[in-house]
Amino acid sequence: xxxxxxxxxxxxxxxxxxxxxxxxxxxxxxxxxxxxxxxxxxxxxxxxxxxxxxxxxxxxxxxxxxxxxxxxxxxxxxxxxxxxxxxxxxxxxxxxxxxxxxxxxxxxxxxxxxxxxxxxxxxxxxxxxxxxxxxxxxxxxxxxxxxxxxxxxxxxxxxx
Amino acid sequence: xxxxxxxxxxxxxxxxxxxxxxxxxxxxxxxxxxxxxxxxxxxxxxxxxxxxxxxxxxxxxxxxxxxxxxxxxxxxxxxxxxxxxxxxxxxxxxxxxxxxxxxxxxxxxxxxxxxxxxxxxxxxxxxxxxxxxxxxxxxxxxxxxxxxxxxxxxxxxxxxxxxxxxxxxxxxxxxxxxxxxxxxxxxxxxxxxxxxxxxxxxxxxxxxxxxxxxxxxxxxxxxxxxxxxxxxxxxxxxxxxxxxxxxxxxxxxxxxxxxxxxxxxxxxxxxxxxxxxxxxxxx
Ligand SMILES: Cc1cc2nc3c(=O)[nH]c(=O)nc-3n(C[C@H](O)[C@H](O)[C@H](O)COP(=O)(O)OP(=O)(O)OC[C@H]3O[C@@H](n4cnc5c(N)ncnc54)[C@H](O)[C@@H]3O)c2cc1C
Ligand code: FES
Ligand code: FES
Numbered sequence: 001x002x003x004x005x006x007x008x009x010x011x012x013x014x015x016x017x018x019x020x021x022x023x024x025x026x027x028x029x030x031x032x033x034x035x036x037x038x039x040x041x042x043x044x045x046x047x048x049x050x051x052x053x054x055x056x057x058x059x060x061x062x063x064x065x066x067x068x069x070x071x072x073x074x075x076x077x078x079x080x081x082x083x084x085x086x087x088x089x090x091x092x093x094x095x096x097x098x099x100x101x102x103x104x105x106x107x108x109x110x111x112x113x114x115x116x117x118x119x120x121x122x123x124x125x126x127x128x129x130x131x132x133x134x135x136x137x138x139x140x141x142x143x144x145x146x147x148x149x150x151x152x153x154x155x156x157x158x159x160x
Numbered sequence: 161x162x163x164x165x166x167x168x169x170x171x172x173x174x175x176x177x178x179x180x181x182x183x184x185x186x187x188x189x190x191x192x193x194x195x196x197x198x199x200x201x202x203x204x205x206x207x208x209x210x211x212x213x214x215x216x217x218x219x220x221x222x223x224x225x226x227x228x229x230x231x232x233x234x235x236x237x238x239x240x241x242x243x244x245x246x247x248x249x250x251x252x253x254x255x256x257x258x259x260x261x262x263x264x265x266x267x268x269x270x271x272x273x274x275x276x277x278x279x280x281x282x283x284x285x286x287x288x289x290x291x292x293x294x295x296x297x298x299x300x301x302x303x304x305x306x307x308x309x310x311x312x313x314x315x316x317x318x319x320x321x322x323x324x325x326x327x328x329x330x331x332x333x334x335x336x337x338x339x340x341x342x343x344x345x346x347x348x349x350x351x352x353x354x355x356x357x358x359x360x361x362x363x364x365x366x367x368x369x370x371x372x373x374x375x376x377x378x379x380x381x382x383x384x385x386x387x388x389x390x391x392x393x394x395x396x397x398x399x400x401x402x403x404x405x406x407x408x409x410x411x412x413x414x415x416x417x418x419x420x421x422x423x424x425x426x427x428x429x430x431x432x433x434x435x436x437x438x439x440x441x442x443x
Binding site (some may be wrong): 011018020041042045048054055060064065108111112129130140 | 163166168169188191192195196199200210212236259260262264265427
């Protein structure tokens with residue numbers, strides 16, 4: 001099919017089998033290899049992207065399911081060469097070790113902050129429950145999300 | 161293992177979708193069950209028919225008697241929509257499904273048609289005595305939940321048919337809602353056993369109760385004898401103890417990787433006392 005959608009803010013048009021996984025479309029056809037494949041079965045969250053602002057597992061999404069939609073991947077987080085506050089915070093709290101799970105955590109956390117800019121620690125933990133990390137033990141990641149949330153709120157407060 | 165692209169279509173209308181289904185297509189909504197099963201080699205459909213965005217399957221209609229929920233609405237959508245406020249039991253159940261991404265993808269229709277013994281929404285739909293509205297080549301029909309769920313992973317859905325919506329009658333009065341799921345991992349828990357209940361309370365006693373158990377029988381189970389025996393009892397676990405073995409005996413659990421039958425039976429009994437405790441603690 002001729003698939004049209006928006007990817008990281010830009011319109012994209014590609015020829016793709018409608019039953020191709022979004023994960024393969026992103027990584028292999030479009031060269032966006034930030035999105036990772038862990039389990040391929042919905043259990044690890046490494047492949048999380050946002051579709052119309054909601055978290056989605058790209059390993060369980062077919063190309064035709066994003067027709068006309070707005071897809072955001074980890075490559076779309078940094079703006080103008082500057083890391084997103086979530087990315088900065090993850091570096092600061094040592095929430096990244098091998099980094100394999102990081103894009104998935106970033107996208108899930110980004111979706112959380114869209115919905116709830118001021119989450120509690122417990123809410124962050126519960127929200128990230130679908131993302132697995134073999135290295136960090138999660139607390140640093142939760143710290144990073146809380147730190148980024150605070151900075152984003154302060155930024156917003158300063159603007160208005 | 162790579163998932164080879166399976167032929168898939170996105171019909172623009174319900175009629176077009178039904179035509180594909182008649183030719184042997186398989187409905188796909190959120191994909192959180194079906195695409196996993198395909199990857200594991202448990203399912204080999206020849207054509208996937210994406211029904212997740214058909215407007216007919218995405219309605220949410222509040223009528224005088226109840227709420228009609230389109231099959232393709234996602235768990236996350238149902239959790240935040242004001243129309244589901246009148247069904248706290250539905251929300252209590254949907255909140256426990258998977259992770260945020262799974263809830264944003266998975267649909268009520270998909271959960272229903274998968275008909276897993278551990279399907280969480282089935283507990284709420286059974287308690288609410290929901291009716292399933294089907295549409296197919298020979299028109300529409302409506303089935304109550306017990307007739308729709310004919311066994312583990314088996315439904316009354318015929319070839320060429322789609323679940324169009326689920327109708328939830330408003331319960332009379334204001335029953336208290338309870339749902340508890342016991343599993344092995346906090347997130348993404350597939351229940352080892354779960355108990356949901358609607359309990360009408362009057363003057364500190366059970367006036368009427370509906371119970372539904374998940375994961376302890378081929379399909380969701382309503383233990384009618386326990387429901388009846390609860391009528392008139394005070395809201396105190398001590399006064400329910402004798403029903404624990406009755407409830408355990410009503411279950412027909414299996415042993416699998418997640419738990420033994422014996423353990424499931426025990427957990428089900430314990431959950432009854434947890435319900436009594438929750439009722440005693442107050443709304
Ligand atoms: C990591 C993970 C965690 C999960 N956790 C839970 C959990 O906690 N509790 C739980 O209950 N489930 C859980 N699930 C299972 C699954 O997410 C749910 O059952 C979900 O509701 C399925 O909906 P879907 O739209 O994704 O279904 P799909 O995968 O699209 O379809 C499932 C089945 O329904 C059929 N179908 C779909 N829509 C229709 C329709 N309108 N008419 C006729 N047939 C239709 C399909 O042909 C297929 O057979 C989990 C799954 C994963 C991968
Ligand atoms: S790769 Fe998609 S959830 Fe693990
Ligand atoms: S940093 Fe290695 S898996 Fe999370």
